[in-house]
Amino acid sequence: MTGLSRPEARRGASMADVAKVAGVSSQTVSRVANEKTNVDHATRERVLEAMKEVGYQPNHAARALRTGRFKSIGVIVFTLSTFGNMKTLDAITAAAAEVDHTVTVIRIPDPTRGTVSGAYRRLSEQAVDGVVIIFEAHLLDRAEITLPTDQPVVVVDSNAGDGFTVVDTDQTTGAREATAHLLDLGHETVWHISGPEASFSALHRAQSWAATLSERGITPPPVFVGDWTTDSGYRIGKEIVARGDVTAVFAANDQMALGAMTAFHEAGLQVPGDISVVGFDDMEESKAFWPPLTTVHQDFTEVGRLCIQSLMREIETRTHTPGRTLVPTRLVVRDSTAAPKSAA
Amino acid sequence: MTGLSRPEARRGASMADVAKVAGVSSQTVSRVANEKTNVDHATRERVLEAMKEVGYQPNHAARALRTGRFKSIGVIVFTLSTFGNMKTLDAITAAAAEVDHTVTVIRIPDPTRGTVSGAYRRLSEQAVDGVVIIFEAHLLDRAEITLPTDQPVVVVDSNAGDGFTVVDTDQTTGAREATAHLLDLGHETVWHISGPEASFSALHRAQSWAATLSERGITPPPVFVGDWTTDSGYRIGKEIVARGDVTAVFAANDQMALGAMTAFHEAGLQVPGDISVVGFDDMEESKAFWPPLTTVHQDFTEVGRLCIQSLMREIETRTHTPGRTLVPTRLVVRDSTAAPKSAA
DNA sequence: GTGGTAATTGTTTACGTGAACATCTTGCAA
DNA sequence: TTGCAAGATGTTCACGTAAACAATTACCAC
Structure with missing residues (x-):
């Protein structure tokens, strides 16, 4: 219609858009989005209304960039086709959801040196705060999986070196x-x-x-x-x-x-x-x-639960506490x- | 030691850090990281060396914020404990890996109206470029799952309304x-x-x-x-x-x-x-x-493959092409x- | 009325990246 | 020698958010 070329892809509304509609600053929108308490009731209502009007969705990438947290757990797994792995993944997913985290799965085609390392690296580039390795391989040792960013890791079902935090069935x-x-x-x-x-x-x-x-x-x-x-x-x-x-x-x-x-x-x-x-x-x-x-x-449910529990502790405290937790059988x-x- | 408070958490090295070590601009580092061709061979080597030295890992959040792409597929699933869902997820994960995407799983506790919608919304806040819904529920219809950002969606195993792209076993x-x-x-x-x-x-x-x-x-x-x-x-x-x-x-x-x-x-x-x-x-x-x-x-492998194929097409072309693909049985x-x- | 405090809201800035544009080389034809 | 294209590299900026700090308002005790 006009000679102006419009931005090609309609990206979602930002806080600034909401702010304009609600007649407030974008910082106030941020406060409402994060459920801070120091916002006037009337203002909050107005902002919420504006959010609905413009169809605001928080931008996860921007938030992660700002906070350094992705609210997501990576899971490296060799195959989902065994009963145990599947059950463990299921439990991990459920436990992660309870602490408001999602789960990112990376499946490794082959448990050889190169692929584990590669997958780990690939995952560490991903948007995850920590990693669970469900893995059965003799190769796992500290030297093999170099931890580039010293990311929290929990290993399941393995005899991994002492440097790791391990959760396993007894x-x-x-x-x-x-x-x-x-x-x-x-x-x-x-x-x-x-x-x-x-x-x-x-x-x-x-x-x-x-x-x-x-x-x-x-x-x-x-x-x-x-x-x-x-x-x-x-x-x-x-x-x-x-x-x-x-x-x-x-x-x-x-x-x-x-x-x-x-x-x-x-x-x-x-x-x-x-x-x-x-x-x-x-x-x-x-x-x-x-x-x-x-x-x-x-x-397996308990194994998954303990994985997330250990991992979240490492993430939150930024500490690394190697150790082995065994879940009893019956x-x-x-x-x-x-x-x-x-x-x- | 000094009165200065140092930044509390050591975040990973950024392109700027690499640039300083290599003696180039951060844009050149970016070019190396993205494997652009217009970088001198010697410079590229120097940058790669510097990356290794400072332990550079690309920041996924920043990259996603800049490009608008997360390289990840969301999967909403009711349970992983059925053979079919597990197999399908496995296949989706494998197919996604082939196109260099990860898979983010959200498990829904209960296939009722609220939870599906909520999960979808939760996922759309997540870092995903598209969504696969592995879901069995009569409730699925276009009105139920409002698409806030008009995100690409493929539905498996459902009689979802005509508005959806569906891949299913025959x-x-x-x-x-x-x-x-x-x-x-x-x-x-x-x-x-x-x-x-x-x-x-x-x-x-x-x-x-x-x-x-x-x-x-x-x-x-x-x-x-x-x-x-x-x-x-x-x-x-x-x-x-x-x-x-x-x-x-x-x-x-x-x-x-x-x-x-x-x-x-x-x-x-x-x-x-x-x-x-x-x-x-x-x-x-x-x-x-x-x-x-x-x-x-x-x-199931074929179902997963077709899901990702359809989804990637929708993501790349930014089009929505509803339709039903049936995979034969034997x-x-x-x-x-x-x-x-x-x-x- | 004055000073002070708490509550609310606004402004500035940086997170790390990559696109767009600008600048600087180098080599080679005229 | 000059001019100019092609390639290499640098500079500026915006993506959307939230922390830090600043400013404004309202209220209350004295």
């Missing part, structure tokens, strides 16, 4: 309970299906299983190494069937336990009649497996375990 | 295939375990099931309404056992199918001998259920379905 006690449960039922020994070698939770569970056997004077049999998936459990289940001498299996997660049970069923073995099975995780579905699975319950006995036939 | 065809499969095996009718009433995907699957029966002159039996959980499937399974006249069940997801099968097993019914079961989703575990579950495979026949005994 893998050791959980695996001990599972193994002891089978031994107490009268099984002569317990075989183990472990998670992948690169995983620290897998390692912890395997070590604890072996230690429990050793303490009772039993030499641990060889470990079957899986990769957390149902498929690997199934494959290993067939190997176990082929052996013919196994009466009790402790799988490092429920999915592998499920796969193994399928192999047993296919071979005509009864669970728990011929062979007992214990899992780890206590997925929602585990109680509906056939038979309902005896397993070690993990309190053995849930269902129908996949029983005394061995020989003992019956 | 629920209708999937449910039709599942139902037809059972009928083709010779079952006189097929019973349905649906998802919760408030869910549109549940509604679509139920409608399509009913339509498939009707087309063949069969009056659809009453629907059993579940809530997606294994528990509800188990409860309904027991009801089905009590009826005694059911030979074929189509469950709206795999978890409910699993629960129902557990109830059947407990009652001594053979699957598929006495009763056939079909699920929907094709979880990783479904092939290891006992028996391995016949189900409708959903391509019936996966395993061992939970067979011809009815009467027909054998």
Whole structure:
């Protein structure tokens, strides 16, 4: 219409726009937006009205630039496709929301040196006040993840170096309970299906299983190494069937336990009649497996809650307090375990 | 030491700091940071060196304030605890990473009017360039979710109003295939375990099931309404056992199918001998259920990919192009379905 | 009435970046 | 030698916000 070129993209209304409409200074608008008390009631009403009129939305970037706070937590995760990671992320998201923070997720394709570091760097450029690393990798050590801005970090599910703040499930006690449960039922020994070698939770569970056997004077049999998936459990289940001498299996997660049970069923073995099975995780579905699975319950909600709690403390106090918090597990006995036939 | 109070918190090094060390202007540092070509090679090296020396990290807030872009996608989701949502989020995260964007998750406790709107508003204050709503709620309509800044939005898994850009699994065809499969095996009718009433995907699957029966002159039996959980499937399974006249069940997801099968097993019914079961989703575990579950495979990865693709287009072109994209499903026949005994 | 105090509102400024524009080299053709 | 284009670099400024400080008003005790 006119010769003037108008600003190409309509950006949202700013405090200045609100101020003009309300007939106040933009600082007063800021005060209203931040719910400061020292604003006259009538003025506040007028400003709120003006905000509505111009459709004011606070500009997060400007606010963050000014305050240095993003009100957001970064989460680095290897995959969302495992029950544990998903549950933990869910809990972290809920806990973060309670303290009015959002969660920014970065998924790493591959837990190798380069990618972790890269992701961390990528995330530290992002708008986050702190980072949770849900990660299973032997590589994690202080040197690997250099902290460019000394950002608060909490690590879940890892044997990370002492410099880190760690929140984790008490893998050791959980695996001990599972193994002891089978031994107490009268099984002569317990075989183990472990998670992948690169995983620290897998390692912890395997070590604890072996230690429990050793303490009772039993030499641990060889470990079957899986990769957390149902498929690997199934494959290993067939190997176990082929052996013919196994009466009790402790799988490092429920999915592998499920796969193994399928192999047993296919071979005509009864669970728990011929062979007992214990899992780890206590997925929602585990109680509906056939038979309902005896397993070690993990309190992922608590893990997530503690992550955020630790992280927020580090953020607010600007201190770094390394340490390890362990969340207890609970053995849930269902129908996949029983005394061995020989003992019956 | 001196009477001067020093700035309390050490903020990261800025471009100005780098510039001072490198002996250039901060604009040149900016050019190096943004990989512009018009910088002398020697100068670039010097700046990169200086960046390393002072530990420079770009300030995301300042950059976002200047450019108006956050390089982040917001995702509003009701729960991460269903297989589908989790998988979709996973795919979205991966697809977003490919275009160098992060993902900010907001979990809604409850899909009621207030919370959706509130979350949307909360998210629109956040540092995101666009929003994906993974949501199942009848309430979604253009009026409900007012778009204050006219932010790009893509909706998944919903029957949202025509104003929205929607990406969804082809629920209708999937449910039709599942139902037809059972009928083709010779079952006189097929019973349905649906998802919760408030869910549109549940509604679509139920409608399509009913339509498939009707087309063949069969009056659809009453629907059993579940809530997606294994528990509800188990409860309904027991009801089905009590009826005694059911030979074929189509469950709206795999978890409910699993629960129902557990109830059947407990009652001594053979699957598929006495009763056939079909699920929907094709979880990783479904092939290891006992028996391995016949189900409708959903391509969540593709859904996530298309979401980001559509969203990025809207973000980049600043246009809004409503429309519905359907991702095909695939019936996966395993061992939970067979011809009815009467027909054998 | 005067001084003082508390409550409210306004003004100035800086956060770190990148676009727009200005300036300064360098090299080469005329 | 001069002129001039192309490339490299510097300067200025605004994005929207909130802290720090300044100014104004109203009220109350004496």
